[in-house]
Amino acid sequence: MTPAPAGRDPDARASLPLLLDAVLGVGSEPELQATLQHIVDSATELCAARYGALGVVDPERVRLTGLYTAGMTEAERAALPELPDGRTGLPGALISDPRPLMPQDLSKDSRAAGLPPGHPLMRSYLGVPIRVHTEVFGHLHLAGKEGGGPFTDQDLALLRVLASQAGTAIGNARLYETARRRERWIEGAAAVTTTLLAGRPAADALMCVAERARLLADAAAGVVLQPTPEGGMEIVAASTHGDPGDLVGTTIAPGSAVLGQLLGGEPVFIEDSATDPRMTTPVRERFGPSMMLPLQSGGRLIGTLALPRPRGGRPYDAVDRLLASQFASQAALALVLADAQHDREQLAVYEDRDRIARDLHDLVVQRLFATEMMLESTKKRAAAAPAGDTVGEDTVGEDLARAVDELDSTIQEVRTAIFALQQPPSDAPTTFRGRVLRETGGAAVLLGFQPSVQFTGAVDTLLPEPVAGDLLAALRAALAAAHRRSEVTSIEVAVDATPARVRLTVTDDGRTTSGTRGTTRTWESAL
Structure with a gap:
């Protein structure tokens, strides 16, 4: 067997593979907690220690906020009433002065005081800081050298190399964890x-x-x-x-x-x-x-x-x-944006109510006034006509018929306005398809059933706004008229659009004044 070259420590040379494996292993985990546990496990094995711990230091509070251990059983961990906080003992000494510690006998070192009850007995100890860039992230603590002897300078050198590489691995793991946390919050x-x-x-x-x-x-x-x-x-x-x-x-x-x-x-x-x-x-x-x-x-x-x-x-x-x-x-x-959006929707509803009010004034009130004037004129003409004047009687009858038709049209306008007022204030669709569904949905409140709607063609892209507005007005009028008829149980709305024209058809099964059932109204406009 070839002897070791002069000046070479055989134990140091034998430890190099273990150190290499430990250094490679500490950078293999992207998760921070897994990295920390791997570091303390590797350090314990590398220096042949019975116990190992890695304490994480909170720089703001200057105390331990995390502790990862190796060599302790679950029962031993459970026997500890609390983990060291880093304010006293050897962890506290390392926090106040982050330089390696390697006392020969803990029983004779005053800095070893303050261990919690139930902590395993230890005589040998080795501790080094872990730095991430210039910040002390935490400390590696080893205790209980196998064989009962103290830790050596070689153990210290190995642990310092491992701690240096651990700092890089921890820095990378922290960046990875911070990126993931930031992603979740975003x-x-x-x-x-x-x-x-x-x-x-x-x-x-x-x-x-x-x-x-x-x-x-x-x-x-x-x-x-x-x-x-x-x-x-x-x-x-x-x-x-x-x-x-x-x-x-x-x-x-x-x-x-x-x-x-x-x-x-x-x-x-x-x-x-x-x-x-x-x-x-x-x-x-x-x-x-x-x-x-x-x-x-x-x-x-x-x-x-x-x-x-x-x-x-x-x-x-x-x-x-x-x-x-x-x-x-x-x-x-x-x-804030949600509040502003709600305010805009409410403003749109109020503007729509104003438009309906103007329609009622411009169409309904004026028509009622004209009908009133017609009836007043008819009343005066009837009073002035001589008895037995059949021509005058026929004229009065025609005027009264026209007045009835005007009142009928006025009632239809009022019903159309009522249908428009039934629309839910929170909905404000912008497409023609959505606006048609909104009108029929509002009509369902008064009708007691939902009208069926069928679209043919690209109605949302083909219809310009003026045509869409006219068709919606016609749809409201047709729904209001259908509501007037008795025994109506179904209404079918069909919109058929081509590049050349658009057709709206509204069919209901209500009974008309003449007694027949079923009415179809159609509107068509060129595009």
């Missing part, structure tokens, strides 16, 4: 915008925002608060895993420390809702970390979106706060 904001612009009622719109935000933030609840006339804020919409009934109606009374920030449109971030003195609502006891974000657009404060997590829940990090704030801004803009 998709959620787009879905909320689409839903709100579909014409949902105001209460449903706020509930949509609360529910979507709760799911995206992985929160225990999503609530929307709005200002009250008394100067406070009230929860008007709430989404939870269970029944949110006890949340809706909860108020923040005037004078609360947090109220000024919320009414001023400022975001508020809470570490623990149950213990924060700024929180005064009775429901705060059940919640922990929370974000309270303004729903504000164009200087208009619609309300506040609150996303509390349960007691002891994972705190929100900087990325959570940024993405949720962007979502709240987008949701507020969508709410």
Whole structure:
């Protein structure tokens, strides 16, 4: 057997394949949590340690917010009342001074104090920081060197190489995770915008925002608060895993420390809702970390979106706060646009009502006035005619017949206006096909049944607006006339369009004044 070259450590050379496998392995997982667990498993195997842990440091709170372990059984994990928080002991020493630690005997090192009850006994220890660029992301902790001896300088060198490569892998995994989180929030904001612009009622719109935000933030609840006339804020919409009934109606009374920030449109971030003195609502006891974000657009404060997590829940990090704030801004803009769209639709309805009022004045009132004048003239002529004048009597009869026809036409105009007023105010179709269906749908309210409609040809593209308006007016008149007839049980509407002409046919099975059943009316226009 060939001896090792002078100056080469056989153990170091034997560790190189393990180090290579570990370095290659830590970059193989795109998910951050899987990457962290793989790092601690690789470090434990590489340095022949019994126990390993990777603590994630929150730079804002300067404490551990996550701990990944290797070598501990489920029973040993369950025996720990709580995991180290990084404020004391060796984790705390590494956080305050992020340089490698390798004490020879933990039992004689004062920095090893503060381990929770039930923690496995350890004598040897090795810890190194993990840096992502210039930021300390966390620390690798190894304990219990196999064989009972202390960790060596070679173990330290191997672990530092692994920690350096782990920093790169963690940086990539964090970028991947942030990109996925951002994608989910963007998709959620787009879905909320689409839903709100579909014409949902105001209460449903706020509930949509609360529910979507709760799911995206992985929160225990999503609530929307709005200002009250008394100067406070009230929860008007709430989404939870269970029944949110006890949340809706909860108020923040005037004078609360947090109220000024919320009414001023400022975001508020809470570490623990149950213990924060700024929180005064009775429901705060059940919640922990929370974000309270303004729903504000164009200087208009619609309300506040609150996303509390349960007691002891994972705190929100900087990325959570940024993405949720962007979502709240987008949701507020969508709410404003939905309100504006609703106002535009209402304005269109009011304009349509004005048009109908003008039609009633121009057509119906003038026709009634003309009929009145005709009857007045007939009355005077009848009074002045000598007795037995048959010619005069015939003339009076003809005038009365014309008056009856005029009144009949006037009644039809009034019925046409009534049909137009029956149209649902929230619908404002722009295509000819949609407008025809809107007219027949409105007529169904008075008729008691839905007229059948058939289209032939490209009616939406072939008909110019003037022709479409004339046909719709004719359709209203035909539906109103059909409603006047007795025993009507069905109405068929057919629109047939070609590049040269368009034809509207309305057929009903009602009984006419002469006793016959069935009437067909047709309108045709050149294109």
